[in-house]
Amino acid sequence: MKQQIKFLIRVDGSKEIGLGHVYNMLTFLNNLDDEKILIVMNKKRNLGSGKFKKYGYKIKFISNNNDLKKIIDSFNPDVICNDLLNTTLNYMKILKKFSCSIVNFEDLGEGRKLADLVFNPIYYTKKNNKNEFYGEKFACVREEFRIKKRNSIRKKVKNIVITFGGTDPTNKTQKILEIFKLMELKKPQLIVILGLGYSKRNEIKKMSNEMNQIGFNVKIIEKSDNLSEYFKQCDFAITSNGRTVFEIAAMKIPMIAIAVNNRERLHSFVRYSKCGFHIDMHSKQDYSIVMKKISHMMNYEYREKFVKNLHEIELLNGIDRVKKLIYKKLS
Numbered sequence: 001m002k003q004q005i006k007f008l009i010r011v012d013g014s015k016e017i018g019l020g021h022v023y024n025m026l027t028f029l030n031n032l033d034d035e036k037i038l039i040v041m042n043k044k045r046n047l048g049s050g051k052f053k054k055y056g057y058k059i060k061f062i063s064n065n066n067d068l069k070k071i072i073d074s075f076n077p078d079v080i081c082n083d084l085l086n087t088t089l090n091y092m093k094i095l096k097k098f099s100c101s102i103v104n105f106e107d108l109g110e111g112r113k114l115a116d117l118v119f120n121p122i123y124y125t126k127k128n129n130k131n132e133f134y135g136e137k138f139a140c141v142r143e144e145f146r147i148k149k150r151n152s153i154r155k156k157v158k159n160i161v162i163t164f165g166g167t168d169p170t171n172k173t174q175k176i177l178e179i180f181k182l183m184e185l186k187k188p189q190l191i192v193i194l195g196l197g198y199s200k201r202n203e204i205k206k207m208s209n210e211m212n213q214i215g216f217n218v219k220i221i222e223k224s225d226n227l228s229e230y231f232k233q234c235d236f237a238i239t240s241n242g243r244t245v246f247e248i249a250a251m252k253i254p255m256i257a258i259a260v261n262n263r264e265r266l267h268s269f270v271r272y273s274k275c276g277f278h279i280d281m282h283s284k285q286d287y288s289i290v291m292k293k294i295s296h297m298m299n300y301e302y303r304e305k306f307v308k309n310l311h312e313i314e315l316l317n318g319i320d321r322v323k324k325l326i327y328k329k330l331s
Contacts, residue, residue: 005330006036008077008100010068012084013041013048015197018260019166020243021083022048024105027140028081030055031319038075040068047197048166065094072098078330079103085263087111101329108266116329119322122243122267133325136246136269139318144228145247146316153307154235155300157188161234161253163227165242166195170260172281174200176238177207177218179290185298189217191230196223236297241267241278249275250315254306256293274309 009029013022029037039052043061052059062068072080072095079101086109095102096114104115112118118132121139125132164172173192180190192208194201201222208218221230228251231237237248241257241264248255249269255276259265271278277293280286296302 004034004036005079006075006077007032007038008072008075008080009037009039010080010082010084011039011041012045013166013197014045015047015167015169015199017045017085018169018240018242019048019051019196021085021106022051023142023166024140024243025081025083026051026055027142028319028322029057030143031140031323038071038077040071051196065091069094072100076100079326081105082107082115085109087115089114101326103326103329117325121246121318122269124268124272133321136249136273136313136315137318138321139243139246139315140322141246141250141315141318144226145231145250148228148232148251150232150251150253153300153303157235157298157303159189159191159234161191161193161230161237161239163193163237163244164195164198164240164258164260165244167197167199168195168240168260171200172240172258172260173198173204174207175281175287176258176290177204177211179287179294180216181211182287183291183294185294186215186217188235188298189219191219191221191234193221193227193230236276236303238294240264241270245269246315246318249273249310249313252307252310254297254303254310256290256297258290273313275306275313 009025011021011025013019037057039057039059041049041061049059060071077100081103083105087107089110092111092114101116103117104112105119107118119138120134121136123134125134162176208220211218231251237253237255239255241259245257257270257278258281265280270276
């Protein structure tokens with residue numbers, strides 16, 4: 001009988017940093033073998049903890065690194081996975097005192113130099129450090145997006161999905177609806193997916209009702225655990241420039257990706273893979289740029305070109321590659 005490997009997962013979620021890290025770790029963990037798992041979250045950045053509980057994972061909450069050290073000492077993990085954005089050298093030096101492998105996700109910080117493995121799927125680099133892996137081949141895409149097949153590309157746009165992750169801290173959802181209102185694009189259905197931590201629900205519902213009364217077709221989706229069904233129906237998506245782009249790309253859907261924070265402006269997948277448009281939208285002055293790109297996406301030739309590029313991208317086996325490298329490191 002195979003001995004269980006102990007994984008300690010250090011991850012946070014909040015309205016500021018979003019829920020991408022939570023979903024990434026859930027996807028990774030749900031594809032592991034029968035291992036022993038412990039989730040550790042900061043008690044002030046515990047948004048998404050209910051998602052882990054839903055899948056039966058044990059969670060402990062910490063206030064500082066001393067709390068973390070006690071938990072590591074007690075749990076004695078074989079692997080510590082960090083999905084915390086950039087790590088510092090001081091933080092990583094604490095972890096290195098324990099006899100375990102350290103695996104970091106989406107980490108460009110100084111601390112990554114002390115990690116045994118680093119996975120940065122949303123970035124590209126020409127540097128090839130032996131323990132760092134860049135590019136979409138190492139993206140952990142949820143199963144529902146890997147197995148669902150999208151409807152064939154239509155000449156005319158019928159459905160557009162608008163989704164800005166779990167929290168949408170800069171309320172891009174509302175800004176995009178304002179843009180459609182200004183463009184008077186009433187024909188396509190706008191499927192607006194609201195995340196778990198989105199705080200402007202009442203305002204968006206009021207706005208969608210007002211738009212529907214003047215001939216628009218806005219549909220609000222809340223608390224859906226089957227998002228791929230909505231993506232499957234759409235002709236293109238307007239989304240944040242985080243890990244959601246991999247899920248959309250896996251279904252071969254062209255997209256307009258808009259950064260919701262400074263970090264997302266560094267994410268280069270959409271621009272590099274030519275599967276859609278990457279836009280920075282800082283203020284209303286940028287509305288004209290977004291309008292222009294939406295108009296381009298309404299054009300069949302643009303969407304056809306992006307879909308063709310999407311078929312050149314391999315996004316279905318990233319989890320297997322990540323798992324294989326981790327287990328190899330442990331052997």
